[in-house]
Amino acid sequence: MDSPKPIGATQAASVEIDYDRVNVAEIMARIQKAAAEAPAELSAANEPREAATSSFSPASASPRTAPPAPPPTDWNPEPQGAKQTIKKILRKLMRPFFPVIRLLALPIHEELRATIKSLHETNVRLDNLYRLLQMQSVEFDRKIDLAGERMDLGDLRLDHLEGRLKDLDKSMEYIRLLHNLDHNLVLELTKLKVEADTLKSKVRILEKDQELTLRRERALEEQALK
Amino acid sequence: MTIAFIVQRYGLEINGGAELHCRWVAEHMRTHMPVEVLTSCAFDYITWRNHYPEGEELINGIRVRRFPVSRPRSPEKFGRLQNRILEHEHREQDELAWLEEEGPTSPKLIHFIRKNQAAYDYFIFFSYRYYHSYWGIHAVPAKSILVPTAEHDPVIHLKIFRDLFRMPRAFVYNSEEERVMIQSLSRNEHVPGLVVGVGTEVPSSYAADRFRQKHGVDGPYLIYTGRIDQNKGCPHLFDHFLRFKRETGSAVKLVLIGSTVLKIPAHPDVRYLGFLSEEDKFDALSGAEVLVMPSFYESLSMVTLEAWALGRPVLANAKCEVLKGQCLRSNGGLYYENYAEFREALKLLLSSERLRAALGDNGRAYYNANYTWDIVEHKYLKIMNDLGAAR
Numbered sequence: 001m002d003s004p005k006p007i008g009a010t011q012a013a014s015v016e017i018d019y020d021r022v023n024v025a026e027i028m029a030r031i032q033k034a035a036a037e038a039p040a041e042l043s044a045a046n047e048p049r050e051a052a053t054s055s056f057s058p059a060s061a062s063p064r065t066a067p068p069a070p071p072p073t074d075w076n077p078e079p080q081g082a083k084q085t086i087k088k089i090l091r092k093l094m095r096p097f098f099p100v101i102r103l104l105a106l107p108i109h110e111e112l113r114a115t116i117k118s119l120h121e122t123n124v125r126l127d128n129l130y131r132l133l134q135m136q137s138v139e140f141d142r143k144i145d146l147a148g149e150r151m152d153l154g155d156l157r158l159d160h161l162e163g164r165l166k167d168l169d170k171s172m173e174y175i176r177l178l179h180n181l182d183h184n185l186v187l188e189l190t191k192l193k194v195e196a197d198t199l200k201s202k203v204r205i206l207e208k209d210q211e212l213t214l215r216r217e218r219a220l221e222e223q224a225l226k
Numbered sequence: 227m228t229i230a231f232i233v234q235r236y237g238l239e240i241n242g243g244a245e246l247h248c249r250w251v252a253e254h255m256r257t258h259m260p261v262e263v264l265t266s267c268a269f270d271y272i273t274w275r276n277h278y279p280e281g282e283e284l285i286n287g288i289r290v291r292r293f294p295v296s297r298p299r300s301p302e303k304f305g306r307l308q309n310r311i312l313e314h315e316h317r318e319q320d321e322l323a324w325l326e327e328e329g330p331t332s333p334k335l336i337h338f339i340r341k342n343q344a345a346y347d348y349f350i351f352f353s354y355r356y357y358h359s360y361w362g363i364h365a366v367p368a369k370s371i372l373v374p375t376a377e378h379d380p381v382i383h384l385k386i387f388r389d390l391f392r393m394p395r396a397f398v399y400n401s402e403e404e405r406v407m408i409q410s411l412s413r414n415e416h417v418p419g420l421v422v423g424v425g426t427e428v429p430s431s432y433a434a435d436r437f438r439q440k441h442g443v444d445g446p447y448l449i450y451t452g453r454i455d456q457n458k459g460c461p462h463l464f465d466h467f468l469r470f471k472r473e474t475g476s477a478v479k480l481v482l483i484g485s486t487v488l489k490i491p492a493h494p495d496v497r498y499l500g501f502l503s504e505e506d507k508f509d510a511l512s513g514a515e516v517l518v519m520p521s522f523y524e525s526l527s528m529v530t531l532e533a534w535a536l537g538r539p540v541l542a543n544a545k546c547e548v549l550k551g552q553c554l555r556s557n558g559g560l561y562y563e564n565y566a567e568f569r570e571a572l573k574l575l576l577s578s579e580r581l582r583a584a585l586g587d588n589g590r591a592y593y594n595a596n597y598t599w600d601i602v603e604h605k606y607l608k609i610m611n612d613l614g615a616a617r
């Protein structure tokens with residue numbers, strides 16, 4: 001185990017490394033830890049410089065040359081002291097020219113009036129559009145309700161169809177059982193028929209035996225009588 | 227056994243990741259079996275306009291059949307379609323329309339594959355997201371092997387690709403992370419696949435001093451090689467590096483190699499050298515303290531493998547799962563998710579030569595165990611033999 005030695009101005013984080021078996025995952029875990037801790041140390045030393053030079057993009061390059069913005073102050077529209085006096089004097093001096101100034105400002109005034117009128121009309125149009133939007137929204141809600149009702153109806157039909165399907169399943173099961181029964185009946189009848197045929201054959205054999213016995217009996221009687 | 231490699235573009239002057247990957251694999255597999263390449267006539271990957279003549283030609287001993295692109299891509303229309311499929315509800319038809327615009331649309335190539343499927347044992351498709359792979363695999367699913375070269379790109383979530391990933395006979399993945407991503411997206415665990423990647427051509431000799439003398443670079447330096455653009459995370463690298471310099475007062479330099487679409491910061495310790503020859507690149511890599519890979523999306527970083535082949539450690543962007551996974555598996559590099567981690571990891575790397583050497587050795591061992599050409603070729607052969615045995 002060994003710690004890397006810093007060269008020149010570069011101070012490495014104290015990361016112990018087993019050079020015979022370098023494990024990048026372990027080194028990175030320590031580097032990430034060091035990186036997470038470092039901002040607190042560095043912020044004090046680097047903050048002013050960082051703000052000006054943290055990015056290479058042209059958009060952020062401008063702050064390098066621009067002076068820092070002044071702190072925000074309360075803006076006071078009223079002039080104070082000497083300024084107020086100068087303003088009063090200027091106003092007195094300009095008083096004879098006020099009608100001319102008003103005359104010059106007339107077209108601007110007219111333009112302002114026209115703009116205000118136009119703005120008013122725009123507002124009215126916006127109100128109308130808003131009303132229209134509301135009406136359409138109501139209509140839309142109604143259609144959604146209608147669609148909901150239709151969906152409910154569809155659900156009912158679906159339930160009904162599901163019930164019918166269950167009945168159908170039951171019927172199919174009965175039919176399957178009846179088929180089995182038919183099959184078994186046919187089987188039993190066939191067995192009975194075979195048995196009946198066997199018995200008939202046996203009866204025929206017995207009849208023949210009896211006939212033979214009778215003939216022998218008759219022959220023996222004839223011999224005995226002779 | 228005859229195999230066909232199908233890729234969007236092909237040529238000695240094409241250096242795109244998947245295209246170069248395909249060419250290298252084709253050239254190495256040529257020593258084991260007859261190999262052909264089926265590709266488009268395109269050179270420009272933005273419009274896919276026909277550039278090469280239609281027909282056959284021999285490139286490094288491989289027969290290359292080129293098929294014309296029927297309709298070049300309109301970048302505006304493509305952007306519009308991509309926006310629609312990525313940000314709005316859409317149908318499968320929209321995704322197919324996007325794919326057609328994505329291109330390179332070459333119905334003749336697909337027709338050739340369908341008509342001549344009996345002449346080839348396997349069709350190896352490169353890059354899942356293009357027209358040739360999608361329709362090619364649909365044409366010959368039973369003979370297709372897909373090398374997806376997939377990244378964490380939003381289009382990978384499209385439905386057409388989820389279905390596509392269940393179609394081929396086998397997959398050749400670039401990394402374990404790519405395999406996990408594709409399997410979790412498409413649930414295609416039943417499709418066999420191997421993590422293969424690609425080998426790299428390391429020159430027999432390289433010299434850091436030669437590079438230092440030629441380009442006037444002295445002192446320790448980090449290196450980044452590759453396209454210098456936003457998607458590769460280069461703005462973050464510049465930002466982190468300059469901030470690191472200010473905060474630590476380190477004398478380390480940053481050497482950048484590759485074509486750029488970004489403005490390089492004007493700083494005496496940031497040296498942009500442009501596009502260099504392979505010899506210069508390896509010379510530069512061999513002398514670097516660390517290779518930095520700030521890219522967010524990689525399916526396999528060839529430069530990282532090259533650095534490991536030379537025994538150099540890597541500092542990678544942890545937001546790229548593939549790079550982070552490779553660092554953890556190889557124990558050949560560190561990674562960072564934010565500036566604080568970048569600073570600590572780089573400080574550690576620069577301060578310990580022993581750590582750099584140990585990580586570099588691990589990286590080299592990982593490269594030798596997984597990414598030499600013998601191993602890559604053997605894995606490709608294994609896939610095809612296994613498929614042949616399963617028939």
